[in-house]
């Protein structure tokens with residue numbers, strides 16, 4: 220399935236947008252005070268709820284919310300500023316020079332599951348290129364929803380498994396795994412369907 224993301228935002232058909240930051244992100248911030256710091260990149264930020272939650276962390280110097288959809292970025296910019304956040308329209312598969320090696324952290328949430336699985340290695344490469352060596356990729360990954368309990372239509376465009384995620388990010392040696400757990404907080408309906416990974420860029 221391939222969505223026209225900008226059209227989805229233009230027509231306000233955005234079921235993934237919950238109007239609030241990802242609960243696993245808030246859980247992680249609360250349980251790791253001060254760890255999120257420096258320059259943070261948020262690919263596929265949508266309306267930027269996570270961007271603003273990160274921008275309000277005291278040690279975060281800047282947050283760049285980045286999305287393919289001009290309409291999503293327009294809507295994100297209309298929210299009151301929470302800190303030093305900026306937004307940019309662009310394609311994560313074609314990051315410009317200013318983004319290369321520019322970030323200490325990447326926060327991933329429902330961008331990975333939105334892209335064609337054939338491009339997952341390219342996603343990992345793009346995040347590797349955006350981070351400084353030793354930088355972190357922290358993400359909440361929406362797993363495969365198409366099981367007996369969660370019928371098609373209610374989940375992400377492209378599910379994944381924990382094993383598949385680890386293979387994608389660590390097999391090539393680009394990242395090493397630091398943490399891997401089931402978050403205890405989730406949006407209603409996503410309970411038990413997500414995995415938090417913390418990876419360090421080699």
Ligand SMILES: C[S@@+](CC[C@H](N)C(=O)[O-])C[C@H]1O[C@@H](n2cnc3c(N)ncnc32)[C@H](O)[C@@H]1O
Nearest residue numbers: 224235263264265286287288310311328329333
């Ligand atoms: C399922 S939505 C999630 C948005 C946001 N993370 C949220 O939870 O509300 C996926 C987002 O990824 C963006 N996206 C898809 N492909 C992209 C690409 N190649 N580069 C940048 N953003 C992309 C879409 O425009 C969309 O906003």
